[in-house]
Amino acid sequence: MIEFLSKHLDWVDVNYWFHVFNDLSTIYVIIPFFIFELIRYRYLNRLTKDVIYDSITNVITIFAFTLIEYVLGILFMTKVYFWVYEHMSLPHLPLNGMTIISCILLADFAYYWDHRMMHRVGIGWATHTVHHSSEHFNMSVAYRFGPLDAIFPILFSLPIVMLGFDPILVLLSEVFVQTFQAILHTEAIGKLPKSIEYVFNTPSHHRVHHASNPQYWDKNYGGVLIIWDRMLGTFEPEEEKVIYGITEPVNSINPIKVFFHGIHRLFRDMGKVKGLKNKLLVLVKPPGWLPKDQRS
């Protein structure tokens, strides 16, 4: 086992397997499953115009998000990753099985904290609320992104690069976690066997995460593993029927309105509080925060 995990691997092979899971899964899992979900909606008499338009909006937001990612990547992200790897990193790790497993688990752990931050910090929620604003739950929702969703993961993945992991491997691992997470956006799969539900994030756990029911708020942040939530006190099992969406619904399928509603609401909330310090605190305090003297 030790020999297997420490065996030096060829980048071509590693890249191939990541390609099969990260990229090709869109063809062999995501799209077929989404079609299956549409058929299921039709069978259950739930295939409404709202579902279809909402799905189209989701796809449009991924294009806007990708455009922002490209600009960010070219101008900033990649340079920082490689500069950190060259100048601020522990001894560089070779490419072997253990490096890959550790990197994926660390990327998953980073995802947990990034995700938790997005929910618990005003500016994070301003962008992540886009993902949660759909009142439906299907594969297309996985691709409903906000304008700043690309920025915050950098803060959490840079420490992995500093630990000596190749930036390309870190990026591939992050995409792996995101892809795994995307597959969880479905109502068509109920609860899985207990052993799986205990260790892995599942559709059931992720439905809880997307719920607007108060007891489900800020729970189940995990990507691949749910054990992070169990360890860090944010786990909640699916019991009561889930109502999807956010407490202040967007009530729109206009992609522009959906994409920017969080930023708009953040500025609105900043406008409500008095004083520069409080306005800045709105950015870093949990969503809905108000200074003591303004709380009723």
Next chain:
Amino acid sequence: MTHTTLFMRSVAVIVVLAGLAHLFACDTQETQAKIGTRHVPVDTTDMLVTSLNSTQAIAVDRAQEHELAPRALQSDTDYIIGKWRVTYDSEAFKGTIVYDLKKEGKVFHAYTFQYEDENGGSQKAEGTKALTIQEFDGYKGTGVYVFTYEGETYDVACQIDMVDENTFMLSYDYYGYSDMETWKRF
């Protein structure tokens, strides 16, 4: 859960996961040292760009720019990747062609990179595929060579024989017309 507990548990996770990776790294490096794996810089762009989704594709060019991936892309065959020059002295062409040999998937491809005439003048080539090495064990290989004769282009089976890390012989035989080229590292 207190902030201290959250912090301590998170640090523990990071230490264990990163620690294990560094522990196994020592074993890998020892194994590599015993085998004597060649450490030759290679171009990662083509391999990685296909695997990264739109979110990360832009990172790939930087990998090459920062000479980062070479450490991760060592094997007994990849040392052949790079630029090679071949001098020709035929009626059709007298001069030197520089080829860019890349690994694409499991095979290697050589593309024309630059032409140099007898007088030292050079011109960037159009990047036409001239050679495909389908099998290569680090010493010998076989593939398909593309050559042009009297305006016609022919795909012929060829053989690669490494002389040393900086020279290999490319030979082919096409219905009695045989030739051998000397490829030298550029």
